[in-house]
Amino acid sequence: MKYEPVIGLEIHVELSTRSKMFCGCRVEFGGEPNTRTCPVCLAHPGALPVMNRQAIRYLTRIALALDCEIPGKSIFHRKNYFYPDLPKGYQISQYDQPFAIEGELHVGVEGEIFRVGIERVHQEEDTAKNIHAGESGRIAGSLYSLIDFNRSGTPLVEIVTKPEIHSPQAARAFLNKLKNTLLYLDVSDCNMEEGSLRCDANVSLKPVGAEELGVKTELKNMNSFKHLEKGLTQEIARQMALLEEGGKVVQQTVHFDVASGEISPLRSKEFAHDYRYFPEPDLVPLVASAEFVDEVRAEMPELPEARSRRYMETLGLPEYDAEVLTSSRNLADYYEESLGHYQDAKALSNWVMGELLGYLNATGQELSDLKVKPGQLAALLKMVDSGGINAKTGKEVFAEMCDTGKDPSAIVEAGGLAQISDQSELEALIDKAIADNPGQVEQYRGGKQQVVGFFVGQVMKATQGRANPQAVNELLRKKLSG
Amino acid sequence: MVSHDDVNYVAKLARLKVDSTELDRFAGQLSSILGHVDKISELDLADVTPTSHVIKLSNVFREDAPRPSVERDEALANGPDVERGAFKVPPILEA
Numbered sequence A: 001m002k003y004e005p006v007i008g009l010e011i012h013v014e015l016s017t018r019s020k021m022f023c024g025c026r027v028e029f030g031g032e033p034n035t036r037t038c039p040v041c042l043a044h045p046g047a048l049p050v051m052n053r054q055a056i057r058y059l060t061r062i063a064l065a066l067d068c069e070i071p072g073k074s075i076f077h078r079k080n081y082f083y084p085d086l087p088k089g090y091q092i093s094q095y096d097q098p099f100a101i102e103g104e105l106h107v108g109v110e111g112e113i114f115r116v117g118i119e120r121v122h123q124e125e126d127t128a129k130n131i132h133a134g135e136s137g138r139i140a141g142s143l144y145s146l147i148d149f150n151r152s153g154t155p156l157v158e159i160v161t162k163p164e165i166h167s168p169q170a171a172r173a174f175l176n177k178l179k180n181t182l183l184y185l186d187v188s189d190c191n192m193e194e195g196s197l198r199c200d201a202n203v204s205l206k207p208v209g210a211e212e213l214g215v216k217t218e219l220k221n222m223n224s225f226k227h228l229e230k231g232l233t234q235e236i237a238r239q240m241a242l243l244e245e246g247g248k249v250v251q252q253t254v255h256f257d258v259a260s261g262e263i264s265p266l267r268s269k270e271f272a273h274d275y276r277y278f279p280e281p282d283l284v285p286l287v288a289s290a291e292f293v294d295e296v297r298a299e300m301p302e303l304p305e306a307r308s309r310r311y312m313e314t315l316g317l318p319e320y321d322a323e324v325l326t327s328s329r330n331l332a333d334y335y336e337e338s339l340g341h342y343q344d345a346k347a348l349s350n351w352v353m354g355e356l357l358g359y360l361n362a363t364g365q366e367l368s369d370l371k372v373k374p375g376q377l378a379a380l381l382k383m384v385d386s387g388g389i390n391a392k393t394g395k396e397v398f399a400e401m402c403d404t405g406k407d408p409s410a411i412v413e414a415g416g417l418a419q420i421s422d423q424s425e426l427e428a429l430i431d432k433a434i435a436d437n438p439g440q441v442e443q444y445r446g447g448k449q450q451v452v453g454f455f456v457g458q459v460m461k462a463t464q465g466r467a468n469p470q471a472v473n474e475l476l477r478k479k480l481s482g
Numbered sequence B: 001m002v003s004h005d006d007v008n009y010v011a012k013l014a015r016l017k018v019d020s021t022e023l024d025r026f027a028g029q030l031s032s033i034l035g036h037v038d039k040i041s042e043l044d045l046a047d048v049t050p051t052s053h054v055i056k057l058s059n060v061f062r063e064d065a066p067r068p069s070v071e072r073d074e075a076l077a078n079g080p081d082v083e084r085g086a087f088k089v090p091p092i093l094e095a
Helices: A051-067 A168-185 A227-242 A290-298 A304-313 A318-325 A331-341 A343-361 A375-386 A390-406 A407-413 A422-437 A437-447 A449-462 A469-481 B004-013 B020-042 B072-076
Strands: A002-016 A079-080 A089-093 A102-110 A114-124 A129-133 A144-148 A155-161 A197-207 A217-219 A255-256 A262-265 B086-089
Touching: A002 A168, A002 A227, A051 A114, A051 A155, A051 A168, A051 A290, A079 A168, A089 B004, A102 A168, A144 A304, A155 A168, A168 A197, A168 A227, A168 A255, A168 A304, A168 A331, A197 A227, A217 A227, A227 A262, A304 A318, A318 A331, A318 A343, A331 A343, A331 A375, A343 A390, A375 A390, A375 A407, A390 A422, A422 A469, A437 A449, A437 A469, A437 B086, A449 A469, B004 B020
Parallel strands: A217 A255
Antiparallel strands: A002 A155, A002 A197, A079 A089, A102 A114, A114 A155, A129 A144, A144 B086, A197 A217, A255 A262
């Protein structure tokens, strides 16, 4: 029988508010343990939570960007379970009346656009951080644990997709698109290494074409795009093998070990399924009025699709360029800042997509690490346009700018790289090349036009590539024919 | 009627230590509470909106402005065991 995978994702996003969800403690990453706590996020008796207005604005931005329906009223629930990272013994979350429902996100994978339905988007709070003492640093077999409540109470938004993703590649593409969208919205730094963006995946197999879903397993904390794709691939293979042997998939939470590539069942939290949800009596309902939603809509930043369309319509860029440049907010911002100093949108796009992205890919750097500032890139392109250096030298200068962060003019000057366009200087070099290579001159005059390339090469060699290629070409043809 | 097993289960979830001599008493009390809920269920409530909150208030917000946190020593003072500036707890999973 042929099976197809059915994947649903559950994504948690830490919002980049200045203070926590329900108290005034500062939100930051790391720092000395337990230096950002108070009676509310430590759950001292009698302490009461109060909603952070900015967090709800961010939540609304996310809901709007995902084309969700925002019911007028939502309420908070207590999700009860025992765990040392949860000081109250419950997490404040949302249950049967979430903030937003029924959204969608369109994702491109291998040239095709597909739609992923969004089940719900709701607000909750993050837990504390556990540090497990023991050789492995993992929870199993640890001697004891240390709890740091700095993260406790950080605003956390949960986004749940419908089970409408059908391959590990598509899951990765979805997460990538979602992350990019969240970065555009300016609501989270989405740093997966620091845990600001976390992803769990539900995965099951069903016979191709079947309506009913198979038994699912849950993969926890896929903390990078690569792990998500690999973990899903591995789990799908495991389930496939089980089913083909006539076995059954057991509903459970599984762990993907990145180092070994193995899937193993995770020990479940005792009675974890029984959360005894009930309405949070300490928080009043959250009512998203039409005015409030409109206000947030008005402050929404431009999203990738809109930006891409603008690049095509007002800058005249091809669709491919527009897609690549808007594939991350950082890159699009960098491009636009450069464009403020240099007007040729397409030439700039070529350099950004070719040289700049090429350098980042080759070195594994992030754009934020790049030493070349947008103004410096623009200055380099102006030098190329004005004939100060030729394009080939420009690329070499760019590479050096990436390594050193120096201004292009300084590099050109120090390296004596300025382009030679001076007529008499070039003529002297060309005369010498012609005198040294009578055989090739004969060939050219005998009708072998492409020999001109050989002479251009000679002149370039003599000038270490600094000769103005157009000028050399013109002069050569004149002299060779004459 | 709530059974002894039910009482033990709820006690376990709530991390409460319940003596076997108390099982009868708690089973009786819980049964009477559930019985009261059953009594309410006899009413036709199809048109009644569930009440999650009894006061007519919504959207009580605070501005996103950080306020000073408590001193770490003060925060840790109530913890029975402390190490390297953190609360120290026994192994989370039993071996």
